[in-house]
Amino acid sequence: MATSIAEHHAVRLAHADAHAAAHGLALTPLRRQVYAAIVASERPVGAYELLAALEPERGRMPPTTVYRALDFLLAHGFVHRIESKNAYVACCEVGVPHRSQFLMCDGCGATVEIPGDDLADQLSHSGPANGFEVHRQVIELSGLCAPCARAARPVGGSS
Ligand SMILES: [Zn+2]
Ligand SMILES: [Zn+2]
Structure with missing residues (x-):
């Protein structure tokens, strides 16, 4: 429903x-x-x-x-x-502790949260492993959501 x-x-x-x-x-x-x-x-x-x-x-x-x-x-x-x-x-x-990544549409601005600690933890560890002190970690991906990608594509293939 x-x-x-x-x-x-x-x-x-x-x-x-x-x-x-x-x-x-x-x-x-x-x-x-x-x-x-x-x-x-x-x-x-x-x-x-x-x-x-x-x-x-x-x-x-x-x-x-x-x-x-x-x-x-x-x-x-x-x-x-x-x-x-x-x-x-x-x-x-x-209420569920987590780190997140975000998918952000350049067309309509829609933003999807992808919760998940694995990638964030891996990146956090890459700093110290390389003698680098991380102060800020942001994972934000930009692109097009499905409706915007469909709208951007010419209908029927060739144009
Ligand atoms: Zn969240
Ligand atoms: Zn969009």
């Missing part, structure tokens, strides 16, 4: 609420609103977009307010930061 997008978002919010309650995390109304806005977005969303999205409900807020909420959401694994876009996506597995 197909689940509507709204139901899907509600399930993710309910899961986040349960995770926060189980771990004594203060998912305050503002933090929850920021999280909900990220969940609702089909693509990574930046802090200023979040400010604009929340303005109808909360009025004009200083950016630091949203950044503090984002810091909380990042620290507790509710969201991930897409470094190359300076934007945020909702984590697909809140």
